[in-house]
Every structure is written in C-alpha cells, then in structure tokens.
Amino acid sequence: MVYKTKGVCSQEIHLEIADGVITELSFLNGCNGSLKGIAQLAKGRKADEIIGILGGIKCNNRPTSCPDQLAIALRQQL
Numbered sequence: 001m002v003y004k005t006k007g008v009c010s011q012e013i014h015l016e017i018a019d020g021v022i023t024e025l026s027f028l029n030g031c032n033g034s035l036k037g038i039a040q041l042a043k044g045r046k047a048d049e050i051i052g053i054l055g056g057i058k059c060n061n062r063p064t065s066c067p068d069q070l071a072i073a074l075r076q077q078l
Contacts, residue, residue, distance in 0.1 A: 003073035011068045013073045030066050047074040
C-alpha cells in the first residue's frame with residue numbers, strides 16, 4: 001500500500017501488513033535517518049501497537065508529523 005502523506009516532509013509511506021503485523025515499511029523523502037530508524041523499529045510489530053505509540057505526535061508547529069502520518073496510514077489498513 002502507498003499512503004500519500006499530508007502536511008509533512010515525507011511524501012509517501014510504503015507499507016505492507018500481514019495478520020495485523022507490519023512486514024514492510026519505508027518512507028519517500030523526509031528525515032532519512034530518523035525515518036529509516038522508525039521503519040526498522042516498526043517492522044515485525046503489531047500495527048495497533050505502533051498506532052498507540054506514534055499517533056498524535058506533532059512536528060514543530062505542525063498539527064501532525066511523519067510518525068503520526070504512519071499511524072494514520074496504519075489505521076486505514078486495519
């Protein structure tokens with residue numbers, strides 16, 4: 001699945017979920033090292049767990065962030 005992000009530096013989130021578990025995750029653009037780290041930490045974990053951890057995080061004065069956009073994308077897939 002490809003999720004087009006809104007209001008953040010990354011443009012897309014590419015993810016796959018199998019039986020509620022994140023199996024593949026990558027971001028297009030954004031803070032490269034940080035987003036690679038988030039992707040590695042999220043892989044193999046339940047989507048619900050990641051939603052609970054990352055949902056609602058804000059970036060500077062923005063109402064959302066790349067981690068929050070990931071939570072939104074995951075919610076859409078469940």
